[in-house]
Amino acid sequence: MENFVNERIDQVLKRFPDCCHCSRCRQDILVLALNHLPPRYCSSNNGEVYTRLDLYDTQQEAEIFQEITKAVEIVSSHPRHAI
Numbered sequence: 708m709e710n711f712v713n714e715r716i717d718q719v720l721k722r723f724p725d726c727c728h729c730s731r732c733r734q735d736i737l738v739l740a741l742n743h744l745p746p747r748y749c750s751s752n753n754g755e756v757y758t759r760l761d762l763y764d765t766q767q768e769a770e771i772f773q774e775i776t777k778a779v780e781i782v783s784s785h786p787r788h789a790i
């Protein structure tokens with residue numbers, strides 16, 4: 708199954724060319740975004756985090772996009788590693 712949130716992160720990162728796109732920062736963005744989304748959007752299984760596509764709708768997409776954008780802003784201003 709394709710990771711819904713990861714696809715959205717790709718889309719958001721295109722709008723933030725200054726943000727680091729490495730796998731570590733992407734992981735930070737993913738965790739931050741999911742932390743701020745209601746638990747109904749995602750579940751954790753064997754450490755993998757994924758969204759429940761059966762609950763997907765337009766309102767939720769807007770909310771997910773908003774949280775990913777915030778997470779990108781946080782990670783890009785506080786990267787966890789030297790550039």
Ligand SMILES: [Zn+2]
Pocket residue numbers: 727728729730731732733786788
């Ligand atoms: Zn990075």
